[in-house]
Amino acid sequence: MTQLWNRQSQLFEPAELFDRIHAADVTCFQNHWLPPMQAKIDELKLAGQYNRQTVSQWNLEDAHWGWPAKFQSRAGQLQWASYALRCSGMTQGLMFINLVYRCRLPSQLNQHMLYVDLVSTAPWNRPRFTPNPLYGGVGMVLVTEAILRSEDEGFDGRVGLHSLPGAETLYRDKLGMDCLGPDPAYSGLLYFEMTPQRAAQLLALLTSKTGGTV
Amino acid sequence: MTIRNRPDRQWYARMIQDTLDDDFVIGPAPFSASKAEATEPPLTVAFGTLVRLARRSKKLTVEQLAEKLSVDAEEIQQIERDPSYHARPRTISNIARFFDLPLTELMKLAGAAVSNDDVFRTKALKFAAHSDDMSILTDEEQTMLRGFIRFLREKP
Numbered sequence: 001m002t003q004l005w006n007r008q009s010q011l012f013e014p015a016e017l018f019d020r021i022h023a024a025d026v027t028c029f030q031n032h033w034l035p036p037m038q039a040k041i042d043e044l045k046l047a048g049q050y051n052r053q054t055v056s057q058w059n060l061e062d063a064h065w066g067w068p069a070k071f072q073s074r075a076g077q078l079q080w081a082s083y084a085l086r087c088s089g090m091t092q093g094l095m096f097i098n099l100v101y102r103c104r105l106p107s108q109l110n111q112h113m114l115y116v117d118l119v120s121t122a123p124w125n126r127p128r129f130t131p132n133p134l135y136g137g138v139g140m141v142l143v144t145e146a147i148l149r150s151e152d153e154g155f156d157g158r159v160g161l162h163s164l165p166g167a168e169t170l171y172r173d174k175l176g177m178d179c180l181g182p183d184p185a186y187s188g189l190l191y192f193e194m195t196p197q198r199a200a201q202l203l204a205l206l207t208s209k210t211g212g213t214v
Numbered sequence: 215m216t217i218r219n220r221p222d223r224q225w226y227a228r229m230i231q232d233t234l235d236d237d238f239v240i241g242p243a244p245f246s247a248s249k250a251e252a253t254e255p256p257l258t259v260a261f262g263t264l265v266r267l268a269r270r271s272k273k274l275t276v277e278q279l280a281e282k283l284s285v286d287a288e289e290i291q292q293i294e295r296d297p298s299y300h301a302r303p304r305t306i307s308n309i310a311r312f313f314d315l316p317l318t319e320l321m322k323l324a325g326a327a328v329s330n331d332d333v334f335r336t337k338a339l340k341f342a343a344h345s346d347d348m349s350i351l352t353d354e355e356q357t358m359l360r361g362f363i364r365f366l367r368e369k370p
Contacts, residue, residue, distance in 0.1 A: 002226065003223060003226060003227070003230075004230075005227075005230050005231070005234065007234075012223075012227060051245070052243070052244055052245045055244045055245070056244075059237070059239070060244075061239055061241065061243065061244050062239060062241055063244075064244055065241055065242070077332075077336050078336055078337065078340040079336050079339050079340050079343070099340065099343045100255055100259070100339035100340060100342060100343045101255055102255050102259060102297065110259075110295060110296070110297065112343055116240050117240070117241070118240060118241040119238055119239060119240040119241070120239060120241070121238065121239070127235060136230055136234045137226070137229075137230035137233075137234070138238070139233070139236070139237075139238020139239070140226070140229050140230050140233050140238065141226065141230075142238070143238060144220075144221070144226070144229070148220055153343070161240050162240065162241075162242075163240060164237070164239050164240065164241065164243060165243075166237035166239065167236065167237040167238055167239055167240065169236070170233060170236040170237065170238065174232065174233055174236065186242070187242060187243040188243075189242075189243055203220075203221055203225075
């Protein structure tokens with residue numbers, strides 16, 4: 001078990017992290033995530049304002065990612081792993097990771113790492129999408145899980161990811177990942193890596209001596 | 215999933231509060247003209263891993279293996295460490311003979327032949343993702359190495 005911050009009640013609520021996206025999560029995505037996102041996209045299109053800037057402004061970047069298709073195509077591939085975070089009976093977050101990438105950071109060059117491919121939170125949790133977002137912490141729980149999985153896999157906490165523009169300061173400044181600059185092979189998005197040292201520092205931060213299991 | 219020590223609730227609470235208003239979203243950008251998938255590593259990563267583990271399973275140093283294959287130690291080092299390095303066909307052939315591996319499959323792994331087989335690619339990359347640099351193979355590594363070699367040998 002883990003927890004999410006309910007912004008409305010101002011209390012933490014128990015949440016459950018599953019180490020695989022299940023059919024129920026895909027159904028939740030299709031029935032509950034997609035309709036409000038699609039409605040906003042239709043609204044933007046109708047107003048002639050459907051462009052990169054407004055999509056980013058409304059936090060709708062992931063509307064075109066096709067989670068259900070990815071869920072299908074990646075289900076039988078050993079290199080992929082997925083996670084679903086549920087709270088109050090709904091899927092609150094989804095993540096895909098890949099286990100076969102190698103580090104690009106000079107100090108870690110060619111070392112095994114975990115690559116975070118996709119992370120999304122439900123539309124009702126997004127501050128820019130909805131005036132009263134519900135849960136906070138979905139991204140933090142999922143990205144932390146990626147670091148822990150990296151340790152489990154023997155990759156020493158090495159994690160790589162491409163950040164969308166709105167998330168760059170978080171990964172660079174708050175999580176302390178190394179930025180390797182824009183990646184021309186991936187839409188020019190900034191590419192980040194976490195070193196084993198940084199992962200250890202981050203996970204040790206405020207951790208009790210005994211640790212715990214969530 | 216492995217149960218392991220992880221940060222406690224206090225850690226999560228603090229981190230969640232510190233990042234409450236931050237975006238975490240990760241994935242391809244919308245309206246992107248370029249390919250929206252991160253580039254996967256080449257199969258040579260698995261070739262390097264296979265050579266390294268097979269060498270260690272025979273308790274050989276890089277220099278000893280190079281001598282047995284009649285190649286430079288530097289070439290073995292590059293095969294094991296640098297996925298961008300393409301081994302010479304003669305070296306691949308010597309490796310196949312020495313470790314009793316199927317040459318056709320090894321050529322694909324080494325990047326000297328094309329493979330459009332997704333299952334082969336997935337198994338090879340997954341194999342490459344699970345090894346470390348310990349001097350003695352662990353039981354898990356031995357099992358993994360044997361399993362992957364069996365898979366290569368059983369390819370039709």
